[in-house]
Amino acid sequence: MSYISPAPGTDSVTLVLTDSTGTLTGNLAVPALQNMTINNSNDTFTWSQLDVGSKYQIATTSTNSVACNIVVDEASFFGDASANTTVAGNGIVGLSQKKTKVGFTINFGSGRTVAGSGYITGLAPAVSADQPVWVSPMTIAVVGDYTFGGN
Amino acid sequence: MRDQITSYLGKQKLGTFAMAKELPWSADGTALYLKNFKKVYVDRDIITQNADVMTMSGPAAVRETTSVSVYFTTDAKNLPQDYNSVLSIVRSVRLIPTIQGVIERQADVTTSYEGDAMVTRVDFRFSKLILN
Numbered sequence: 110m111s112y113i114s115p116a117p118g119t120d121s122v123t124l125v126l127t128d129s130t131g132t133l134t135g136n137l138a139v140p141a142l143q144n145m146t147i148n149n150s151n152d153t154f155t156w157s158q159l160d161v162g163s164k165y166q167i168a169t170t171s172t173n174s175v176a177c178n179i180v181v182d183e184a185s186f187f188g189d190a191s192a193n194t195t196v197a198g199n200g201i202v203g204l205s206q207k208k209t210k211v212g213f214t215i216n217f218g219s220g221r222t223v224a225g226s227g228y229i230t231g232l233a234p235a236v237s238a239d240q241p242v243w244v245s246p247m248t249i250a251v252v253g254d255y256t257f258g259g260n
Numbered sequence: 261m262r263d264q265i266t267s268y269l270g271k272q273k274l275g276t277f278a279m280a281k282e283l284p285w286s287a288d289g290t291a292l293y294l295k296n297f298k299k300v301y302v303d304r305d306i307i308t309q310n311a312d313v314m315t316m317s318g319p320a321a322v323r324e325t326t327s328v329s330v331y332f333t334t335d336a337k338n339l340p341q342d343y344n345s346v347l348s349i350v351r352s353v354r355l356i357p358t359i360q361g362v363i364e365r366q367a368d369v370t371t372s373y374e375g376d377a378m379v380t381r382v383d384f385r386f387s388k389l390i391l392n
Contacts, residue, residue, distance in 0.1 A: 118318040141315040180313055180320040241363060241389055242313045242321045 115218030122218045124177065126204065128196055129212035129226040135195040137204075141180035143244070147215065147223055148174045149255065173225070173251035175213065181234050181243035201247065205229040213249055221259035227251040261305045261326045261359065261386065268356050269300060269330075272349045275342035277332060284331050293331040294374055298340065300350065303329040312389060325364075325387045336378040350382050362386045 115121040124139040151168040158165065179186075179201075188200030196204070196211075204211055205228075214224040231248035270279045277298045284293045284301035293301045306327040311319035330350055334340055347369065354367040364387035372379050 115316065117316075120317045122316050141317070141320050143313075143315050145316075180315055240313065242391070244313070 113217050113219045113221065121216070123214075123216045124175075125214045125216075126196060126201075126229075127212040127214075129210045133194060133196045133199060133209065135191070135197055137185060137196045137201070139177075139179060139201065139247075140182045140185055143178040143180065145175065145177040145215065147255075148172075148176065173227075173253075173255060175215065175225075175227070175249040175251065176231070176246065177248075178244060178246050181245055186234075186245075201229060202232060205232050210252065211249065217259070219259070222257070224256045224258065225249075225251045225253065261328050262302050264356060264358050265328055265330070265353050265384070266302050268353060268358070269302070269350065274300065274346055274349065276340055277342070277346045291331070293333045293379065294377060297333050297335065297377065300330060300332045300346075303331070309390075318392065320392055322390045322392065323387055324390050325385055328384045328386075330382045330384070331379060333374075333377045333379050336373055336376050339378075347380065347382075353382075353384060359386055362388045 122142060122145065124142060124145065126137045126139065149171055151171040153166045154169050155164050155166050186201050188203050189197050191198040193199055193203070199207065199209070208228060210226055211229060212224070212226045214222055216222050227249040229247060230250050231246050234243050234245035236243045266279070266281070277300055280292070280296070280299045280301045282292060282301070284291050284303050286292050286295070293299065307324060308327070309322050309324045312323040313319065313321040330353070332346070334343060351367050351369065354365045364385065366385045368383045370381050370383070372381070
């Protein structure tokens with residue numbers, strides 16, 4: 110058995126975004142990740158038969174998504190000073206608003222990667238008196254399958 | 261923080277009380293405020309930091325709290341007539357305008373008895389957020 114434990118306090122778990130269509134150049138490494146969940150949820154078709162007391166199920170197509178929470182970094186969220194023909198220049202909110210189909214690569218912190226493409230959604234930056242730093246959820250609605258890489 | 265508090269209290273009318281410039285300890289281990297009644301002593305800053313907003317690459321924001329204690333001693337049997345007004349002035353340190361950039365300002369008042377003396381202690385806590 111080999112468990113995966115990202116080194117604490119380092120940027121070992123990474124989420125890097127690109128433009129999967131190639132229109133925008135460069136990439137954007139999403140900083141200040143608080144947590145991340147990679148969802149792979151198969152739909153099922155269920156039926157019953159008279160000769161069995163339990164239902165049968167079979168997996169059909171799956172719905173995939175990546176969900177995370179980020180501390181809002183001004184440059185990466187709104188776009189840095191580079192041209193708006195780059196991924197970094199658009200920023201996370203620009204990629205979401207323009208409905209850019211992004212490519213993403215997630216590094217587990219061990220060299221193992223999960224990659225795919227999808228659309229950024231679910232942005233909801235919030236701040237409060239108890240938490241005076243802007244934090245936002247972010248979801249990538251994944252198009253198609255994941256690609257697994259690394260060791 | 262101690263300098264700002266000492267400067268502020270030094271400019272206030274403390275009635276029959278005086279403002280001390282020394283720290284509230286002496287060489288033999290007995291606090292100066294126990295030896296010198298009706299004198300207001302301000303202790304040194306105690307600074308603590310706690311991670312407030314965490315990310316996987318470390319804290320994004322650290323909450324830094326500066327604590328300062330103010331002491332003064334009076335006779336335990338007969339409180340000075342201006343005790344309450346002096347305590348009110350000391351408590352007003354919490355809202356000193358020269359202490360800026362803080363998100364929390366708190367003051368706790370406690371009293372204790374040491375023989376025939378009543379020690380009044382006011383603990384101030386000022387917190388600010390440091391973004392990494």
